[in-house]
Amino acid sequence: MTAHLTAEQFASTTFDYIIAGGGTAGLTLAARLVSDAGLAGTLIGSASHDWGFSTVPQKYANGKQVPQPRGKGLGGCSLINIVIFDRGSAADYDAIEALGNPGWDWNGLLSYFKKSETALSPEPDHTARFRAAKVDSRWHGDSGPIVKSYARTFAFGPLLERVIDATAELGVPFNGDSDDGNKIGMSNLFTAVDSRTATRSYAGNAYFEANADRKNLFVLTSATVSRITFRDGSSPLQATGIEFLHGGKPYYAAVHKEVILSAGSLKTPQILELSGIGDEKLLRKFGITTLVDLPSVGENLLYEIDPKYETLDTAAEPEVVASYQQMYETRQGPLASSAASTFAFIPSKTFMSAEQQQAWKDSALSAAEHTPSGLKKQYETQIRLFSDRSSPEAEIIPFPGMIPFLGLPPTPKTRYMTALAAIMHPLSRGTVHITSADPTAAPAIDPSYFSRPEDLDVLLASVKFSLAFFKTGPLADVVRTQAFPTPEEACSDDALKEYIKNTLGCVFHPVGTASMLPKEDGGVVDSELRVYGTANVRVVDASILPLQIAAHTQATVYAIAEKAADIIRGL
Numbered sequence: 001m002t003a004h005l006t007a008e009q010f011a012s013t014t015f016d017y018i019i020a021g022g023g024t025a026g027l028t029l030a031a032r033l034v035s036d037a038g039l040a041g042t043l044i045g046s047a048s049h050d051w052g053f054s055t056v057p058q059k060y061a062n063g064k065q066v067p068q069p070r071g072k073g074l075g076g077c078s079l080i081n082i083v084i085f086d087r088g089s090a091a092d093y094d095a096i097e098a099l100g101n102p103g104w105d106w107n108g109l110l111s112y113f114k115k116s117e118t119a120l121s122p123e124p125d126h127t128a129r130f131r132a133a134k135v136d137s138r139w140h141g142d143s144g145p146i147v148k149s150y151a152r153t154f155a156f157g158p159l160l161e162r163v164i165d166a167t168a169e170l171g172v173p174f175n176g177d178s179d180d181g182n183k184i185g186m187s188n189l190f191t192a193v194d195s196r197t198a199t200r201s202y203a204g205n206a207y208f209e210a211n212a213d214r215k216n217l218f219v220l221t222s223a224t225v226s227r228i229t230f231r232d233g234s235s236p237l238q239a240t241g242i243e244f245l246h247g248g249k250p251y252y253a254a255v256h257k258e259v260i261l262s263a264g265s266l267k268t269p270q271i272l273e274l275s276g277i278g279d280e281k282l283l284r285k286f287g288i289t290t291l292v293d294l295p296s297v298g299e300n301l302l303y304e305i306d307p308k309y310e311t312l313d314t315a316a317e318p319e320v321v322a323s324y325q326q327m328y329e330t331r332q333g334p335l336a337s338s339a340a341s342t343f344a345f346i347p348s349k350t351f352m353s354a355e356q357q358q359a360w361k362d363s364a365l366s367a368a369e370h371t372p373s374g375l376k377k378q379y380e381t382q383i384r385l386f387s388d389r390s391s392p393e394a395e396i397i398p399f400p401g402m403i404p405f406l407g408l409p410p411t412p413k414t415r416y417m418t419a420l421a422a423i424m425h426p427l428s429r430g431t432v433h434i435t436s437a438d439p440t441a442a443p444a445i446d447p448s449y450f451s452r453p454e455d456l457d458v459l460l461a462s463v464k465f466s467l468a469f470f471k472t473g474p475l476a477d478v479v480r481t482q483a484f485p486t487p488e489e490a491c492s493d494d495a496l497k498e499y500i501k502n503t504l505g506c507v508f509h510p511v512g513t514a515s516m517l518p519k520e521d522g523g524v525v526d527s528e529l530r531v532y533g534t535a536n537v538r539v540v541d542a543s544i545l546p547l548q549i550a551a552h553t554q555a556t557v558y559a560i561a562e563k564a565a566d567i568i569r570g571l
């Protein structure tokens with residue numbers, strides 16, 4: 001049985017590896033490291049569900065504060081996410097490699113995507129009715145821990161065909177398998193659900209519980225890592241252990257080999273800064289001695305951005321929910337899987353006119369001229385992707401129901417449908433930094449949405465595309481009224497921009513705050529994920545992605561952790 005240690009036991013053990021954060025990446029890494037003889041310690045934040053963060057008021061979005069849920073228990077965000085399990089386009093990963101990260105391109109990651117997963121074949125009627133592609137072993141794994149399957153019952157039912165046909169009429173082809181490196185099109189995405197048991201497959205059960213009887217995996221729950229400790233005078237810095245809080249009391253645990261931070265994009269920078277690795281000016285403000293002046297820590301925060309657009313619906317009625325519950329008894333129905341997983345990924349040419357694309361490019365090129373060289377390289381990459389017909393620049397997420405983000409109650413007995421529009425490669429860059437030397441204080445999360453106005457233009461165009469979607473033949477036939485935006489809110493581009501700012505959300509995929517880049521380009525970790533200026537501290541989580549990918553992030557995070565395990569073990 002895995003040793004769930006008490007804080008005292010944890011503090012009196014010296015581990016080979018300490019992984020700070022038992023989330024998506026942390027548990028994946030722990031499971032792979034303990035398959036060797038070394039000891040691994042995994043610390044997690046708390047047994048409760050969600051850290052409950054929110055952004056600071058967004059200057060360019062009418063002061064809106066956007067909720068930022070983050071999973072807190074064993075499994076981290078993989079425990080609370082919406083189970084979509086997909087990959088970005090090959091172009092996304094190739095771009096990350098080209099920024100100075102050998103081995104992190106599509107070909108370098110493909111084996112790790114496959115290693116993390118077991119793809120279940122769609123059932124025969126599934127292939128016919130929901131256009132699910134057959135599982136191709138060139139792209140999909142057959143023996144990894146995360147079990148992925150296509151949603152068994154698509155909640156749209158017959159509406160799905162109309163959704164697919166409407167997008168096809170707007171020039172978006174159906175893509176049977178968007179995990180093969182070509183992301184463009186409308187696709188049924190895999191979900192991290194074991195359809196044989198109708199259960200979520202996540203880091204907690206797939207990687208952690210499956211290794212629960214290992215003698216060399218130790219876990220301490222309800223702990224908050226405060227900081228890393230270093231050998232006095234070492235250069236590069238040699239980590240000796242970590243300090244953590246448990247039940248309000250401070251403890252120390254020692255490490256032989258490495259400390260690995262897997263606290264996620266919004267918390268890893270906090271641990272680095274509290275450890276004296278960050279921007280000297282900021283650290284001084286909070287009385288923290290700077291050990292490595294690394295101003296890039298907590299910078300380059302990137303989100304995909306997403307406004308809400310409400311239309312037609314499904315079921316909030318008690319009798320419908322009861323029928324779903326009944327269906328779940330036989331592992332059927334929407335509760336047995338994701339309610340929606342057929343999404344469209346579209347290149348700029350599909351939703352922006354040639355003039356709009358040119359205006360965006362001119363503006364982005366001018367922005368690139370006035371940025372430091374590291375960000376300039378990222379912008380140049382993004383400008384190239386923007387014109388690449390194989391690179392999605394927006395995602396349209398049709399959802400069979402009203403999403404209550406607008407805070408407006410649905411009219412009883414009315415059925416709605418929502419299309420969320422998200423942009424994939426925003427130019428805006430945000431930050432996440434400490435607000436105090438107290439490790440329990442929430443960091444200041446500032447995505448700085450729309451600080452680059454080009455992002456708002458792309459989002460406006462993608463929202464207009466989703467409005468057109470509901471007016472296209474197959475869907476127009478069943479849409480009675482446009483609930484949101486109201487006619488006033490949609491009367492002009494400027495009015496729609498205001499609507500976007502007021503209803504802004506995010507797709508919960510923050511990345512980039514401990515970017516894997518050359519140091520001079522704003523990197524926090526090198527391509528072996530080692531923190532600059534340290535000998536034995538790595539970051540393994542979503543924060544290392546220097547660019548946003550056009551996909552949901554969890555499959556990539558598992559692949560990052562699988563690859564990191566091989567790097568750390570020298571394989």
Ligand SMILES: Cc1cc2nc3c(=O)[nH]c(=O)nc-3n(C[C@H](O)[C@H](O)[C@H](O)COP(=O)(O)OP(=O)(O)OC[C@H]3O[C@@H](n4cnc5c(N)ncnc54)[C@H](O)[C@@H]3O)c2cc1C
Nearest residue numbers: 021023024025045076077081082084225264542552553554
């Ligand atoms: C609501 C929501 C829906 C999402 N939906 C999807 C989806 O459908 N598909 C998809 O692909 N992606 C989705 N994502 C994103 C995806 O889940 C994340 O990108 C991914 O899981 C991040 O993994 P991570 O290892 O970087 O961080 P996490 O999984 O968040 O792990 C970080 C861990 O570190 C712990 N921790 C933090 N600070 C400390 C500390 N100081 N001390 C100790 N422990 C600490 C946390 O408690 C957590 O367990 C969603 C995310 C959210 C929040």
